[in-house]
Each structure stands twice: as structure tokens, then as C-alpha cells.
Amino acid sequence: MEMAKANTIRLMSEKMDELLQHWIELHLTNLSLRKDMIGNENLYRQSKDFIEAFVQAADGADLEDINRVEWTSVRKILAEISTNRSRQGYSPSETASYVFTLKEALFRLLQKEYGLQPDILIQETLTISKILDKLGLYTFETYSKAREEVIYRQQQEMLELSTPVIRLWDGILALPLIGTLDSGRTQVVMENLLRGILSTNSDVAILDISGVPTVDTLVAQHIIKTVSAARLMGAECIISGIRPEIAQTIVQLGVDLSMVKTRATLAGALKLALDMRKLTIVQIGKA
Amino acid sequence: MESTVKSDTLVVKNPQEIILARQKVREYARLLGFNLVDQTKLITATSELARNMVEYGGGGIVVIELIYVREHRGLRVTFEDQGPGIADLEMAMQDGFTTGNGLGHGLPGAKRLVNEFEIDSKIGVGTRVSLVRWV
Numbered sequence: 296m297e298m299a300k301a302n303t304i305r306l307m308s309e310k311m312d313e314l315l316q317h318w319i320e321l322h323l324t325n326l327s328l329r330k331d332m333i334g335n336e337n338l339y340r341q342s343k344d345f346i347e348a349f350v351q352a353a354d355g356a357d358l359e360d361i362n363r364v365e366w367t368s369v370r371k372i373l374a375e376i377s378t379n380r381s382r383q384g385y386s387p388s389e390t391a392s393y394v395f396t397l398k399e400a401l402f403r404l405l406q407k408e409y410g411l412q413p414d415i416l417i418q419e420t421l422t423i424s425k426i427l428d429k430l431g432l433y434t435f436e437t438y439s440k441a442r443e444e445v446i447y448r449q450q451q452e453m454l455e456l457s458t459p460v461i462r463l464w465d466g467i468l469a470l471p472l473i474g475t476l477d478s479g480r481t482q483v484v485m486e487n488l489l490r491g492i493l494s495t496n497s498d499v500a501i502l503d504i505s506g507v508p509t510v511d512t513l514v515a516q517h518i519i520k521t522v523s524a525a526r527l528m529g530a531e532c533i534i535s536g537i538r539p540e541i542a543q544t545i546v547q548l549g550v551d552l553s554m555v556k557t558r559a560t561l562a563g564a565l566k567l568a569l570d571m572r573k574l575t576i577v578q579i580g581k582a
Numbered sequence: 583m584e585s586t587v588k589s590d591t592l593v594v595k596n597p598q599e600i601i602l603a604r605q606k607v608r609e610y611a612r613l614l615g616f617n618l619v620d621q622t623k624l625i626t627a628t629s630e631l632a633r634n635m636v637e638y639g640g641g642g643i644v645v646i647e648l649i650y651v652r653e654h655r656g657l658r659v660t661f662e663d664q665g666p667g668i669a670d671l672e673m674a675m676q677d678g679f680t681t682g683n684g685l686g687h688g689l690p691g692a693k694r695l696v697n698e699f700e701i702d703s704k705i706g707v708g709t710r711v712s713l714v715r716w717v
């Protein structure tokens with residue numbers, strides 16, 4: 296084991312240039328569609344850093360546990376590569392191929408060096424395989440983690456985008472709600488509404504739920520909470536867009552919405568809102 | 583004699599999967615030709631019971647079945663979890679009773695939305711709720 300380790304590591308630094316060139320070639324073939332996306336200069340430098348860090352780590356530590364402190368700089372380089380690629384939209388296999396093509400390049404190097412000594416060749420191959428597989432998996436993990444972060448951020452942005460607060464009239468806000476009203480979404484709706492009430496100095500808000508597919512007791516509870524919070528800030532809410540089938544279902548569920556002003560349509564709600572603000576719309580002349 | 587013509591089984595252990603269960607029930611309800619009001623009742627009852635499973639039962643499975651009994655066609659949805667169970671069923675079935683922060687209308691409300699409703703629960707074993715609505 297010790298012997299094998301020393302052999303491969305020595306070979307890696309002695310034949311660094313040959314290894315690097317071969318590795319990058321292999322890797323670029325795997326990325327055929329995206330060659331343009333990474334500067335080759337950059338890739339070359341990064342890969343050189345990687346091999347140097349690898350040699351240094353492997354020299355001082357055991358090859359079993361890549362979580363040890365000796366492997367820190369290797370992990371750091373890989374994390375940087377996979378995080379960047381994840382954000383740039385590379386596929387998982389394109390990203391993982393970075394480490395796996397190094398394995399391929401190393402095998403060829405070993406083959407050339409120890410082709411006539413099968414015992415050593417097998418030993419070397421096994422040892423180096425194990426550690427590179429672990430690093431490959433690590434790349435994959437960091438890639439997924441970065442991907443999850445991207446998705447989470449997009450979700451948050453969607454939440455913001457999908458709950459606009461519209462100023463209908465002086466002192467009258469409207470919030471058209473579209474989609475499932477889960478707890479996270481309700482939180483955003485409530486925050487946007489309260490902020491809107493404050494910033495526009497409104498005292499009536501219309502929450503239109505015609506785009507909400509299901510109104511169960513949880514959604515009803517969310518609505519009641521939102522209405523109560525707005526009330527604490529001196530604004531009255533009107534719920535509009537309660538479809539007939541939803542009205543029937545809510546009543547059978549036993550939910551009491553009597554403390555909430557409701558209207559069937561957004562137009563009806565606007566009329567009520569104008570009434571509440573003592574405003575009226577009059578026709579001037581013939582249409 | 584009852585026969586099951588078509589069925590689906592879903593694992594439900596988080597809010598996302600509650601939405602999937604609702605969508606599946608909607609698909610079945612449409613297939614059976616339920617009107618919009620009945621579809622909505624079935625979907626809402628499903629939402630309540632699936633959420634209870636997630637909230638109190640640690641998640642479980644939902645079985646959706648299109649059933650025939652003689653000339654009657656219906657949709658049965660069964661919810662089964664291996665959670666802590668319900669200590670006092672009679673209490674849990676009362677309007678306004680909640681051990682969480684809910685409105686306490688889930689169980690009794692779901693019962694009112696369907697034609698048949700069965701609930702069975704054992705402490706330390708789990709809870710099973712089954713509902714049917716006939717076409």
C-alpha cells in the first residue's frame with residue numbers, strides 16, 4: 296500500500312505535463328458542446344493546481360478518508376469547480392467527468408510505466424481508483440448542493456413574483472392570488488400585504504382567490520390570520536373570487552368566515568371597497 | 583360484491599406530496615364523471631386527511647380506488663399512517679378540537695363532505711381513515 300502510493304504519486308509529479316495535457320484533452324472531449332464556456336487557460340491552471348494539491352495531500356495523508364484536514368485544498372478546488380459548473384448549467388455527468396477523466400489519464404500513464412509489471416499495475420490502479428472515486432462522488436455532492444441552492448433561490452423569487460400587490464385606487468389594494476396557498480406562500484402574501492398597506496397608506500385590501508385551486512381548513516385559517524393582521528394595521532380586507540363549489544365546501548367543512556367580508560367577484564369587491572371609502576363611480580354622458 | 587376497477591397508491595409525507603395526492607384524486611373524480619361540486623368535496627376531504635397524516639402521523643400512504651358495488655360506482659380514498667394514533671376518537675371527531683394549531687374541522691368536516699367515512703386508530707400503531715363518495 297505505502298509502496299503503491301509512493302509510486303503513483305511520484306509518477307504524477309514527474310509526468311505532470313504529460314498527464315495534464317492528456318487529462319484536459321479527455322475532459323474537453325466530454326464537454327464537446329461547451330468547450331467555449333471555460334477558457335482553456337483557466338482549465339489548465341485549475342487542473343495543474345488540482346494535481347499539485349493532490350500530490351501534496353496524498354504524500355502526507357492516508358488515501359482512505361478525504362474528509363481529513365490534509366485534503367482540504369483538494370476539496371476546496373473541487374468544490375469551486377462543481378459549484379461554478381452547477382450555476383452555469385453544466386449537467387451532473389459533465390461535472391463529475393472532471394475527476395473521472397483524470398482517472399482515465401492516470402491509468403494510461405500507469406499502463407505505460409508498469410505495463411510489464413502486472414502486480415504493481417493492479418495495486419497502483421486499485422489504490423488510485425478508490426481515492427479518485429471518492430473525490431468524484433464529492434464533486435457530485437457539491438454539485439447537487441449548489442443546484443439545490445439555485446432552485447431554492449428561484450423558488451423564493453417565484454414566490455415574490457407570484458404575489459403582486461396592486462394599487463387599484465387611492466387607498467385600495469388588490470392581491471390576486473394564483474396557485475396553491477401553502478404556509479410559505481401565505482407568509483409572503485401576508486408580508487407583502489402589510490408592507491403594501493403601510494407604504495401606500497391604504498385602508499382596504501382585496502384578496503382575490505379565484506386562482507386558488509383548493510380551499511381547505513388550512514387555507515381558510517391562513518386567510519383568517521391575514522385578515523386579522525391587516526385589521527391590526529387599520530385596514531379592512533375583502534375576499535373575492537370564492538367560486539360556488541368552494542363556498543359550498545367551506546360551509547360543509549364547518550369553517551366560519553363570517554368575520555370576513557366576502558364577494559363572489561373582483562368587481563363586486565371593488566364596488567364594496569369604493570363604498571367603504573365613500574367613493575362612487577358616475578357615468579358622465581353617454582357611453 | 584365489490585370490485586376495484588382501478589387504483590393508485592401514493593406515499594405522502596410532505597406538503598408537496600399532499601398536492602400530488604389532491605391532483606390524483608381530481609383525476610379519478612373526473613374520470614368517474616363527478617360534477618364540479620362533488621370533485622371539490624373529494625379533493626378538499628383528501629387535503630384534510632392527507633395533511634393530518636403529514637402533520638400528526640409522520641406521513642403515510644394514500645390509496646385511491648375506483649370501485650363498483652353492483653350497479654353503483656364510487657371513489658374510495660384510504661389514508662393510512664403508522665404514527666402515534668389518536669387517543670380519543672370521539673373527541674377528535676368534534677368540531678373545533680385540535681391538539682395542534684389547526685381549526686379542528688378537518689376530521690368532522692371531511693366526514694360531512696363524503697357519503698361514507700370510517701376511522702380506525704390505535705395508540706402506538708397508527709391511524710386509518712377511509713372515505714367513499716358514490717357517483
Ligand SMILES: Nc1ncnc2c1ncn2[C@@H]1O[C@H](COP(=O)(O)OP(=O)(O)O)[C@@H](O)[C@H]1O
Pocket residue numbers: 512630634635638639663665666667668674679680681682683684685686687688689690709
Ligand atoms: N393521522 C393522525 N394521527 C394522529 N392524530 C391525528 C391524526 N389525524 C388527526 N389527529 C388528531 O385529531 C385532531 C383533530 O384533527 P382535525 O379535525 O383534522 O383538526 P386539526 O388538524 O385542525 O387539528 C388533531 O389535532 C390530532 O390531534
Ligand SMILES: [Mg+2]
Pocket residue numbers: 630633634684687688689
Ligand atoms: Mg386537520
